[in-house]
Amino acid sequence: MALLTLGINHRTAPVEIRERVAFTPERMAEAFSELRVATGASEAGILSTCNRTELYLAGDDDCAPSVLRWLAGFHDLDAADLENVIYVHRDSDAVRHMMRVAAGLDSMVLGEPQILGQLKDAYALAREHNATGSFLSRLFEHTFSVAKRVRTETAIGENPVSVAYASVSMAHQIFSDMSRNKALLIGAGKTIELVSRHLADAGVRDFLVANRTLERAQALAELHGGKGIVLSEIPDHLADVDIVISSTASPLPILGKGAVERALKKRKHRPYFMVDIAVPRDIEPEVGALADVYLYTVDDLRQVIEENVRSREGAAREAENLIASGVQDFLDQLRALDAVSTLKVFRSRAESLRDEETEKALRALRNGTDPETALRSLARGLTNKLLHQPSTQVRKAMAEGRTEVADFLRELYQLEALDADEPTTTEKL
Template sequence: MSLLVLGINHKTAPVELREKVAFSPQQLEQALGQLSEHPQVRSCVIVSTCNRTEIYAELNQPGVGVLVEWLTRFHQLSSDSLMASIYYHEEQSAVKHLMRVACGLDSLVLGEPQILGQVKQAYASAGKAGMISGSLEKLFHKTFAVAKRIRTETEIGGNAVSVAFAACTLARQIFESLSDVTTLLVGAGETIELVARHLKEHQCSQIIFANRTQSRAQALAEQFDAKMSGLEALPEQLCQADIVISSTAAPMPLIEKAMVEKALKQRRHQPMLLIDIAVPRDIDENVGSLADAYLYSVDDLQSIVEHNREQRKLAAIQAEAIVTEESADFMRWLRSREAVDSIKQYRTQSEHIKQAELEQSIQALANGADAESVLRQLSNRLTNKLIHPPTQAMQQAAQNGEPDKLAVMRVCLGLDSDN
């Protein structure tokens, strides 16, 4: 049996190729069904995200060729189009790779937590298809435990490394809880959507989307159970907002100093946090001079992000050490399983020899043979049959000039034991 992983990711393949090799939910079910009938595949898990497609498998025979052939046939691609972008790992290298992926060490954004959920979902899909068993099942359970250990013992996921996440982290540092504050999100692009997702993860329940195109704001409002308005209503919305986060493509500032000053008066000078992550800026820089307005620009957040990237790199060193330790531990377990099979086979073989000799001796006693003579013959035959294979092996090792093999056999037979 052989453990291996075959895949492509954001480091080895452009998005055009990754799209062709990705599995939709419907394709994933079909693919797992095909692999379940493959004579060489004992079990497998397919991880397919926007940044990677990987097949983790336990095969009856070593070799990645069967998976390459199946993958190209399934997606109707030529092997030439894939080979330059494919990577594969076997045995401990495959174990280590899965652990690194699940912990975010192999991600586009170092330490990002979403990949662990995606790996767990892939494992669940494989389990539903009946493709989880044996060593692969043990490996994924071990990997989930390792990911939890790394999140607990290191700061790999503890620092914001995107501007959107940094904005939410800053808000959480200023407000004790986001559940009681109102956040106004100006814009409706990918960055604002990501900000909204992070806010929801931190229990921010009162969100207002303001955007020039109201249909887009409406779509986001429905997605996040929030309110929406057009940009013309910004002055009215500002007085409700404890936090304002803006990211539009407007060429000129949308939020002027006078607008914020008026809103603060209506709020009876209750403080307001304003985070401008747009370039060009959405919020007049003079807003920062107001006594109760705390304005941060994208440059302020970028310095936080850069600092946190360095902190994650330090945490990654700790995480890599844990992965190395845990992957070696898993391989010790896997090798011990191989020993268990050999031990069972050896015991079964010895039991058959014993049973055959015992039955022969019982028959001799039943025919009236002398009991002492029968016992002596039994012990001699049993001893000779049990020592014959290792005796031959030691002679062969000596004749072939293999002292290391001979030394191992001496240890196995207890010849070099102090006892």
């Protein structure tokens, strides 16, 4: 079984490209229905976050070119536009990559915990669409187990600096006393929930949470004594807030330049701090060109995050060792499964030969053949048939210079070493 991972992430491409290949929830069913047909893969998984889009495929052949063509076509792009920003991992390298992703070693924020949950969601979604089989299911499950070991046996997750935390840290550069500032959070998922906690810890006491569904917005806002609104109400409240942090799964921008310009006039140009964590982006890029607006995307959070990377280098080395062990364990499992399959075929072949020779002996007995003669004929015939094919293959291998085959035969059948004057194994055969 060939394994392939093809992806794009924060290291290989800027947000302007990443948002164009992101998969929205609304198109996941369509993607799964097309992906395996277009690539010939028997199993598939799709991971799409603000920092990466990755496709995991298992099949009989390497399907990288067809995967790239499909990915570009699905998002109405030219494949040439993606060739310089994608990465491809195969077989054991693909196994290692998935485990590094799950453990947070390939994240912008080293060791960040959210990616493991996102990968688990991707696996659940693939199963929901009947896109995974025994191979990818075994890989995902083993990957989650290795990631858990990394979390529990290293310090990679201690004092985590998430994208949410980095966003709030940057807000401190604009507002020294955040207790005086009002925050508008757009979205109500896990990232925004983390943002709300960090803002509250930083002193923010006045919250607005805008979401597509009012109930979810209110539930999150009430955790901090705030108010929930629907997305359409954002323009009515925009002039009253100082901090805007957005992370939704919307395929189109939610906050445009015109709305921000009107709000700035009402605020008499008091500054805005905005972070757009979403991919595709929730805030139109043109907003960043406005005076008195400090707009950042996930790609702008690198300085805060790089400090986190330096503080965790020791833990990362320990994690890499655990992952190397996890990759080897997975490959050993695959080899063991392959051995079981081969042994089943071997036993079935032997049993078939046994049944043939047994039936021949029974016919001889029914025809009046002496039982001892029939029994000896059975033993001789079964022995010859069991040894014929292996003998032929060993002779062929030795003639080709592959002498290790004879050594393997001795090991397989635990044959004792022969005296120098005895014929060799192949001569006996």
